[in-house]
Amino acid sequence: MSVFGLKVGQCGRITAVKARGGVAARLSALGIVCGAEVTALAFSLFNSSILLGVGYTRVAVRRAVAQCIEVEVCK
Amino acid sequence: MQIVLAGNPNAGKTTLFNALTGSRLKTGNFHGVTTTSFTKNVKGVSFTDSPGLYSFEAYTMEEGEAAKSIRSADSIINVVDALTLENSLRLTSKLIALNRNTVVYLTKTKALAARGGHVDAAALEKFLGVPVYDCPPAQFKKLVLSGSALHPVTREDMPFAEVYCGGNYKIRMVERPFYSKIYAPLIFVAVMLLTFFLTFYPAMPGALLKDWLEGLICDRLAQYLSSRMTNAAFASFFCEGVLGGVGGVLSFAPQLALLWLALILLDESGAMSALCFVTDGLFERVNLSGRAAFSLISGLGCTAAAITTTRGFAKNSSRLRTIAVLPYVPCGAKLPVFLTFLSPLFADPFPAVCLLYFSGIALALIISLIQHGDGEGLITEITPITLPSFNAVKNKLCFQLTSFIIKVTTIVATFCMAGWLLSHLNFRLQFCGVEEGILSHICRALLPLFAPMGVNDWRLCYAFITGFAAKENVAATISMLMGSCTLPLPAAAACCVFILTCPACISAFASSCREIGLPRTLLYNAAQLLFAFALAYATHFIFTLL
Incomplete structure (x- = not known):
């Protein structure tokens, strides 16, 4: 499922990042790469974007981009 | 000599630039405050403050401008936020590959200690193979102007855990209302x-x-x-x-x-x-x-x-x-x-x-x-909630x-x-x-x-x-x-x-x-x-x- 499907407080391990070009490079620069663990921290108004905890960094990502990031929920 | 201050957004480049040059450029606790490069000469050394960037791919206009400034530098001061060190080092490795005359200046080490983390500057120096400084800006300024900031460092392989511990980086209770949509x-x-x-x-x-x-x-x-x-x-x-x-x-x-x-x-x-x-x-x-x-x-x-x-x-x-x-x-x-x-x-x-x-x-x-x-996409780093510094507020x-x-x-x-x-x-x-x-x-x-x-x-x-x-x-x-x-x-x-x-x-x-x-x-x-x-x-x- 995509990272946007995580509930607040839920953790997931990234299995695929289906973005291209500048978006992919920016995600990679922020630590959002295959194998990384992310935690869903909060959702914005109207659920337009998600705040992810990636290592020591907090990254806000819009829904359309978040739906390109596939995760499997950590047990 | 042209020295460019480079680093991720909100690392503290402009704050350091103001301390090195006596300028009063605008600073803020937000990713994307500095949007243009600015150069000032101090005792024959030209310092350039540049916008923050994560990589050289120029995702935004300001990143493109930063990349241009960095490529033309004689030396680079890589300002690194200790709170997000692991992420910051992605850019550091690219800067070192681009220009061997790079030094690392650590910021927010007190905030890192406050959340139970620590960074060993000497160990980080050996880990990266470039000089690393964790000292007050005034002391760093003396080192830079005297020409002794750059010195050869021998790189050593070591686990990153020996260099850095991030402490408790989870959202605290006091921060939760600020991220709540209600x-x-x-x-x-x-x-x-x-x-x-x-x-x-x-x-x-x-x-x-x-x-x-x-x-x-x-x-x-x-x-x-x-x-x-x-x-x-x-x-x-x-x-x-x-x-x-x-x-x-x-x-x-x-x-x-x-x-x-x-x-x-x-x-x-x-x-x-x-x-x-x-x-x-x-x-x-x-x-x-x-x-x-x-x-x-x-x-x-x-x-x-x-x-x-x-x-x-x-x-x-x-x-x-x-x-x-x-x-x-x-x-x-x-x-x-x-x-x-x-x-x-x-x-x-x-x-x-x-x-x-x-x-x-x-x-x-x-x-x-x-x-x-x-529409405009959104992929941006968000700053943690902290008590504002009295001096920063007073000065501004x-x-x-x-x-x-x-x-x-x-x-x-x-x-x-x-x-x-x-x-x-x-x-x-x-x-x-x-x-x-x-x-x-x-x-x-x-x-x-x-x-x-x-x-x-x-x-x-x-x-x-x-x-x-x-x-x-x-x-x-x-x-x-x-x-x-x-x-x-x-x-x-x-x-x-x-x-x-x-x-x-x-x-x-x-x-x-x-x-x-x-x-x-x-x-x-x-x-x-x-x-x-x-x-x-x-x-x-x-x-x-x-």
Whole structure:
């Protein structure tokens, strides 16, 4: 499922990042790469974007981009 | 030698640059404050502050500019945020590969220790193979200027865990409301309402200090100086013209200081960054992103500064739309003008001023929605919530107050002097009464433009014209030429709406020209002026009917 499907407080391990070009490079620069663990921290108004905890960094990502990031929920 | 400061956004590059060069460039606790490079020479060494970047792929305009500066550097100071060290080192490795003359300067190590983490600078030095410094800026400056900052370091393989421990980086309970989509907007509205309450409500500090300062400058000081001047014409010129105008605007300093303090606290605490994330949904509906929240809130301070923040947008269409609507966000300079029109009508102008501020922001959002354009994506780092540093807040507030006082005592004073001369000289350059002066004739010719707003005094017409140079001039001119301005409610409302919606000052015009070029800026300003007149006429008509 995509990272946007995580509930607040839920953790997931990234299995695929289906973005291209500048978006992919920016995600990679922020630590959002295959194998990384992310935690869903909060959702914005109207659920337009998600705040992810990636290592020591907090990254806000819009829904359309978040739906390109596939995760499997950590047990 | 050219040294460039490079690093991720919000690492502390500009803060270090200010310490190294004695500059006063704008800083903030937000990703994307610095949008252009700036160079200063110190003792033969050229330091360049650059916008933050994550990589050399130029995702935004500001990253492209940073990459260009870095590639032309002789040496690089990589400013690294210790709170997000692991992420920051992705750029560090690229910088070292680009230029071996790189040193790393660690920032926020105290904040890292506060959350239970630590970084071993000596071990990090061996891990990276370049010098690493964790010391006060003054000490680092001595090392850099003496040429001893760069020294060879032998790289050693070691586990990263021996170098760095990130501590407790999870969201704390006290931070949760700032990321909540219910509580965060309420916190922002509550902070702004509290600020307006302390600033405008009668018997509150803002209003009391304003009255005291106005009495001190415009009454007591003016009377004292007037009684000591032998030349009546010069006494009128200085006491009525300069002191009357300048003093009238300077007396708003306490109220402006409260407004700036609120904005600085929102920024330094990280609440602004959190608000950008939470309000992203609102901005998505007007085809922008939460990044626009930063620009719009910056516009509450100064429109010209807010325009430069739009460089952080990834898409040019979003930039253009944001620049087009920024003048509708009431800047600090418009506050004295609103109070000048509203105070004679309302014993308590607090609700009316609140209405104007929130209407301006709402108008900006509505106009953004109407404009055609693609949406803007959002991928941005969000700053943790922290207690603002007292020194940082104090320094910023003092700097803003000083800049305000300088602007008023130079630009506004010049306009007051010019206004007094033009109103007291006729076309034969002889002293005359105000009604026969050059200014009176020129402004009477333009009065028909303002008549549908309920304005039939040429002095008010002149005040609006001076506002295109600096909005503070409007209040200063009214204070100088009219003393006070008591208009009926329909006219006062129309004037406030005109000031709210008319093009911003010459500084914003210049800033806009730099960003989007002169032709487009002229087009935007012409459209805004027509819209401002139309809306002001409509406001006067509606209030007359009510």
